[in-house]
Amino acid sequence: MDVIALDAPTDAQIRAWHEVLAAVHAADPAGDPAPHPDGTARLLLGADPGSRQRLWAVADGGRLVAVAALRLSGEPGTDRPGEIDVQVHPAHRRHGLGRRLLAAAAGGLRADGRSSVIAQVLAGTPAVPFLESHGFECVLTLRGMLLRLDDVPQERVTRLLAEAPAGYGLVRWRGVVPDEYAAALARAKHAMADLAEYEGTTWDAHRVRETAEAVAKRGDDLYTVAALHDGAIAGFTEIVVPHDAAGRAAQYDTAVVPEHRGRRIGIWSKAAMLAWLTETRPDVREIETDNSGDNAHMIAVNEELGFRTERESLEYQAPATALP
Ligand SMILES: CC(C)(COP(=O)(O)OP(=O)(O)OC[C@H]1O[C@@H](n2cnc3c(N)ncnc32)[C@H](O)[C@@H]1OP(=O)(O)O)[C@@H](O)C(=O)NCCC(=O)NCCS
Structure with missing residues (x-):
């Protein structure tokens, strides 16, 4: 299985990317609504103003089994941290795919002149040992809160x-x-x-x-x-x-x-x-x-x-x- 760069993802690749996100969500919903295909397409096609995005995936035939997005805000060479998100299909974990995608994104990070990267993950999930075994340290905790309007x-x-x-x-x-x-x-x-x-x-x-x-x-x-x-x-x-x-x-x-x-x-x-x-x-x-x-x-x-x-x-x- 190869790591491929998706600089201009096709519709089929966007659908395949979405399937990975949907499978990851199904395995660990954590209170979040399931991802929507339109939302995935927007995520992949439209970066925020003043920011760029690079994408990589691991392909198994026509399917994607793991994906990674690196968001680079500001001009190339600005020393703001990049933001990384790696998602591996639950059936393909612990085979080093996450590590390979992280290495690809690290290359993109260095090529853009950045000296650090951040990632936001849920406490108590495999992302924690994954990041901690790759040189990451926790710098901030965030409390996700929800208001149900019917309860107010x-x-x-x-x-x-x-x-x-x-x-x-x-x-x-x-x-x-x-x-x-x-x-x-x-x-x-x-x-x-x-x-x-x-x-x-x-x-x-x-x-x-x-x-x-x-x-x-x-x-x-x-x-x-x-x-x-x-x-x-x-x-x-x-x-x-x-x-x-x-x-x-x-x-x-x-x-x-x-x-x-x-x-x-x-x-x-x-x-x-x-x-x-x-x-x-x-x-x-x-x-x-x-x-x-x-x-x-x-x-x-x-x-x-x-x-x-x-x-x-x-x-x-x-x-x-x-x-x-
Ligand atoms: C976190 C995630 C990306 C890891 O992907 P992966 O392909 O399973 O990770 P790798 O096989 O490359 O693991 C590399 C190392 O990370 C550590 N690691 C990964 N998952 C682990 C787990 N569940 N428990 C303990 N250590 C773990 C291990 O040190 C592992 O090396 P080893 O298998 O030789 O022991 C995957 O679990 C995932 O997609 N989780 C949901 C999405 C998410 O939270 N993404 C993180 C955003 S950056």
Whole structure:
């Protein structure tokens, strides 16, 4: 069985790739919805703006039995870590396929001038010994939480909304930020900087719009609620409803600018988001979110809203020199 590079995957290869993802998911569902063929196609064909992707697979005749994607954000030579994802069909594990794909991706990483790579995996799965035996170390824990909207009493949302901090007002928009708030939103996004792990570039109005346009290009819907104070955005929260969501939306950024913290602006904005979604998107039944394991404040806000912990993910990192 050979490792092949899929620089421009064909429809048949995308279907074969999807079969690997579906088999991996079936063996270990871990609370995530099953992958959808359209989602796999989008993943393989469209990289986010400012990022490139390289793909490899192990082929057995016409079938794929293992796949690997390496995401390279920024220009070639930027020293930001690459991101790797290796998936081996459950029937073909422990035969060294994961190691071979990792070696192929390591070559791609070095060729692009990167000095390290990260991978996000579920705690308690074979990925942990696999990565630890290849020079990776755990650098971050992430708590995956889920809110089932049916479990949220209407009175809770109404009460939280009524507890508006004095001097603040709410605005909301769907899709790209309206021009009047674009610069203010970019400034508020800086408030995320202390949480963002590998954020190299600064936020400006152009980048804010570009990120929202990328969501729209995928066919997904971005909803934003922001708290305003004297014309500035004090805090905001974003939800994305994927077009093939099957009822599950994803929490994107939530941030409160440092000088406005401690006034319950985060939970107030999130309650307003829940009320808005209930009104306009009755198809959304669940919201998922990942929080850094040491972000106790955001976890507490989410628990108060009704989010429950579903799984723990770990972020691993390795220097390129340690890879096979
Ligand atoms: C993690 C995964 C990619 C490993 O693939 P694989 O082809 O089985 O791994 P390899 O055969 O190349 O294993 C190489 C080494 O990793 C370690 N390893 C891999 N799986 C292991 C397991 N279940 N238990 C203990 N060690 C393991 C061993 O040291 C192994 O060497 P050995 O077999 O000589 O002892 C595979 O289990 C998988 O697809 N898991 C689900 C998706 C996932 O979590 N991907 C990780 C994202 S990077």
